[in-house]
Amino acid sequence: MSETNLKPIIITVVIGLILGGLILGWDEPGSYDADSSEVSNALGDADEDELETGPKGGKIFTTDDFSVEVTIFEEGVEPQFRVYVYDKDKPLPPAEVKMAITLSRLGAPAQLFGFQAQGGYLLGDHVVEEPHSFDVAIAAEWQDRTYHWGYSQVEARIEMSDEALQSTGIEIKTAGPAIIKPTLQMPGVIAFNHHNVVRVVPRAPGIVIEVERHLGQQVEQGEILAVIESQILADMRSQFLAAQKRLVLAGTTYAREKKLWEEKITAKQDYLVAQQLLSEAEITLDLAAAKLRSFGEDPQSVGQIKNITCYEVRAPISGLVITKAIARGQVIKEDSEIFTLADVSDMYANLTIYPKDLSVIKIGQKATINAAASDLEGEGVVSYISALIDEQTRTAKARVTLDNEDGHWRAGMFINVALITEEIEVPVAVSVDALQTLYDWSVVFGRYGEYFEARPLELGRSDGSMVEVLDGLSAEEQYAAGNSFAIKAELGKAGASHDH
Numbered sequence: 483m484s485e486t487n488l489k490p491i492i493i494t495v496v497i498g499l500i501l502g503g504l505i506l507g508w509d510e511p512g513s514y515d516a517d518s519s520e521v522s523n524a525l526g527d528a529d530e531d532e533l534e535t536g537p538k539g540g541k542i543f544t545t546d547d548f549s550v551e552v553t554i555f556e557e558g559v560e561p562q563f564r565v566y567v568y569d570k571d572k573p574l575p576p577a578e579v580k581m582a583i584t585l586s587r588l589g590a591p592a593q594l595f596g597f598q599a600q601g602g603y604l605l606g607d608h609v610v611e612e613p614h615s616f617d618v619a620i621a622a623e624w625q626d627r628t629y630h631w632g633y634s635q636v637e638a639r640i641e642m643s644d645e646a647l648q649s650t651g652i653e654i655k656t657a658g659p660a661i662i663k664p665t666l667q668m669p670g671v672i673a674f675n676h677h678n679v680v681r682v683v684p685r686a687p688g689i690v691i692e693v694e695r696h697l698g699q700q701v702e703q704g705e706i707l708a709v710i711e712s713q714i715l716a717d718m719r720s721q722f723l724a725a726q727k728r729l730v731l732a733g734t735t736y737a738r739e740k741k742l743w744e745e746k747i748t749a750k751q752d753y754l755v756a757q758q759l760l761s762e763a764e765i766t767l768d769l770a771a772a773k774l775r776s777f778g779e780d781p782q783s784v785g786q787i788k789n790i791t792c793y794e795v796r797a798p799i800s801g802l803v804i805t806k807a808i809a810r811g812q813v814i815k816e817d818s819e820i821f822t823l824a825d826v827s828d829m830y831a832n833l834t835i836y837p838k839d840l841s842v843i844k845i846g847q848k849a850t851i852n853a854a855a856s857d858l859e860g861e862g863v864v865s866y867i868s869a870l871i872d873e874q875t876r877t878a879k880a881r882v883t884l885d886n887e888d889g890h891w892r893a894g895m896f897i898n899v900a901l902i903t904e905e906i907e908v909p910v911a912v913s914v915d916a917l918q919t920l921y922d923w924s925v926v927f928g929r930y931g932e933y934f935e936a937r938p939l940e941l942g943r944s945d946g947s948m949v950e951v952l953d954g955l956s957a958e959e960q961y962a963a964g965n966s967f968a969i970k971a972e973l974g975k976a977g978a979s980h981d982h
Contacts, residue, residue, distance in 0.1 A: 543631040563606030580623040585616040588930035613638040638936035653964035660911035663945040665900035670833040672895040678825035685777040688712030690812045697806045701797045708795045716791040722770035732763035801825040831882040854896040908950040916963040929960040
């Protein structure tokens with residue numbers, strides 16, 4: 483046995499001598515005296531493979547004619563120590579013997595087992611927790627004589643240096659407090675934000691002369707989408723221009739008649755007629771301007787238009803052309819939807835909610851979105867929950883608003899959504915990627931010096947990243963996280979087995 487392996491046994495035996503003596507002396511205070519007791523000189527420290535097997539299949543230890551057989555029984559019960567005692571290879575009544583066993587594990591304080599007679603054996607008062615990898619100190623008292631033995635048992639343990647850790651890429655983390663965020667998983671699909679969808683219709687009926695933008699193109703606000711020739715708009719423009727000229731003429735006539743009337747050259751009636759004509763010209767111009775505005779035309783720009791029969795259809799917002807129903811030479815009506823534009827800077831993730839899950843979904847709840855067909859991932863918050871359940875599907879709808887400034891999310895993409903239902907502080911948690919299955923256990927591999935040893939865990943709540951540890955690992959204990967499967971593989975190469 484190496485010096486490294488021998489040290490824990492020596493420490494365990496010393497602890498066993500002290501604690502074993504104390505427990506053996508509890509029924510008779512002061513009866514145990516290390517100076518006066520006849521202590522066996524045969525401590526029998528040995529590895530598990532060097533020990534003899536007794537009639538019950540356990541490890542047997544003998545000094546002179548007295549023997550104890552230590553077994554770990556776990557058929558139909560939690561693992562427990564059962565100790566059988568013999569005198570000259572013949573069974574002794576277990577009540578005649580006082581027994582104590584001390585276990586020392588890597589990274590844990592010594593554990594003392596007391597025993598009570600039950601049937602034909604002595605039964606330990608604690609469960610022997612997995613893995614059964616420990617150094618053992620045995621103390622027994624029979625006929626005023628105290629006996630001590632020790633042995634080492636190794637299971638699910640492997641030695642690995644720091645250099646080996648670096649070469650295999652194993653990451654070491656420390657167990658401790660964490661915030662667990664349990665999630666609710668559900669399917670969904672990406673859709674346009676309907677508040678950011680604009681349907682473009684022509685201002686006036688006419689014939690399409692040019693089509694400047696096409697399906698799938700990104701356009702900026704104010705860009706020309708199409709050019710249309712419209713006789714109706716041409717007539718309205720002409721009427722406005724004529725009204726402008728008529729107003730100028732009426733204004734000139736009014737100014738002249740007013741001056742002549744003031745100079746007593748003409749009659750007042752001529753002045754009043756000129757004033758009435760000016761008012762009528764102003765009304766006519768205002769009416770023509772109002773008609774142009776109703777078609778989206780700026781009256782002030784009409785005089786700068788070179789071809790009054792044509793007008794430009796411009797993008798009302800910046801966005802993506804998602805529908806196009808226009809072609810050159812086509813005759814269109816004023817209510818025709820010739821383009822549909824969508825601002826895709828944010829999108830909707832439409833979710834399908836089953837009635838049983840409606841109670842845990844709230845407005846403002848955080849959500850993680852993952853594309854079903856790629857590694858695309860995003861985050862958002864629940865912005866809408868429907869008040870009705872669909873009669874056909876018996877599901878409700880919810881919506882998550884998703885930032886899409888980079889344009890990666892596209893309408894129609896299937897997604898998986900994880901809704902964070904709550905945030906829970908737990909005292910001990912480990913990374914989910916550290917968990918491995920060994921035998922029938924869920925384990926992490928604890929790091930103790932240059933050794934890794936499996937630690938079976940009782941697990942609690944998880945959010946897919948961290949998992950709560952209810953039992954099996956303490957805060958501040960180190961464990962293998964990333965690439966921990968390499969340790970399991972090394973155990974397999976070493977032929978590790980779960981056989982007691």
